[in-house]
Amino acid sequence: MTPGTSGPLVATALDLPAGSPGGSVELFLDLYTGPQPLIPARPFMLAPTGRRPRKPAGLELLPVVGKCLDGPAFHRYVAVLQRAITDAIAPATIGVLHVQHLTFGAAPALLRALPGHPSIALVHGTDLIFAAANRHQHQVLTDTTRHADAIVVPTTAMADRLLQIAPNTDRTKIHHIPWGVPDQLLARPPRRSPRTPGGPFRLLYAGRLTPEKGVENLLRALAAVTGVELSIAAPHDQFHTLAPALRASGVKIRYLGWLRRPQLWRSFADHDLLVMPSTTLEAMGLVALEAQARGLPVLYQPVPGLADTLAASGTATDFTRPAALARDIDRLRTTPGLLPALRQAGRSNAARYRLSATAKALTELGHRIS
Known part of the structure; x- marks a missing residue:
């Protein structure tokens, strides 16, 4: 797969401020941003407070504050995030959702902002760590994976851990697509x-x-x-x-x-x-x-x-x-x-884990569920 290859336009979001550290953030930016992204997308992160870091081409920032993890404030935060995504996207332009960080606010906000769209839930390590330790995050994880049309894990160990934490997950929806490093x-x-x-x-x-x-x-x-x-x-x-x-x-x-x-x-x-x-x-x-x-x-x-x-x-x-x-x-x-x-x-x-192969496999999965 080469940069800019046509595929269903993806909507995806991380409710982290632009510039946040972490492997999942780097993977997100590698796949969906840049002058010719590997996966054509509308990618969103939160607008940071204070000085803004250099923003990669294509990344869109949502002016939403009040991020939290549980309780009534979480539901208010998700509602605000949902409205911001709804205001930014014309639903008819989107082919598939890539739902990230399945225990946090962007996952339910994206699914509610674009109901009826086919969706792929990408499981990151942070998701399983938080879901194992926090009842509310566990509920968000299980709700998201139940709603998704496909669930992607990068390793078989991640699939095993997901099924330990959420044993009622539909195993037929789980797909193994390794993450990759820039070619x-x-x-x-x-x-x-x-x-x-x-x-x-x-x-x-x-x-x-x-x-x-x-x-x-x-x-x-x-x-x-x-x-x-x-x-x-x-x-x-x-x-x-x-x-x-x-x-x-x-x-x-x-x-x-x-x-x-x-x-x-x-x-x-x-x-x-x-x-x-x-x-x-x-x-x-x-x-x-x-x-x-x-x-x-x-x-x-x-x-x-x-x-x-x-x-x-x-x-x-x-x-x-x-x-x-x-x-x-x-x-x-x-x-x-x-x-x-x-x-x-x-x-x-x-060399077994090229980012271009990750993008190709995700795009093909998006075609299959659309």
């Missing part, structure tokens, strides 16, 4: 920055610093590992919140800021290993695949989603056991030929 990441061999002789082993953590990402486990484990340096690419406010734990760990830390995607991709060349200590699940672990595409091996906690996506192309470890982490890092940095072999295996693995 250009695989277009040419990656460049590697040479290591400084005698310098530290360079680890990179990239992503949000929320509890399920397991960074505190990482810090506790790295305190027992010598000769390493940890770079962190994360949102500023989350890094500031974690600063006391970072100082207490004694780990040598470099803060890179919250990097734009091209900056992050370039930073992969300056590190020896990406670490992913997630504690619960990952929908797929797109940052791990992006790292592999650019020749950076991945050390990961084998939680659902990551275990499916990476398997033997990365190195599984237990970040909750400092001795295990120390052993695995020592093996990676001292075994001749191991890191180059992992770079090759990782790049081959990432």
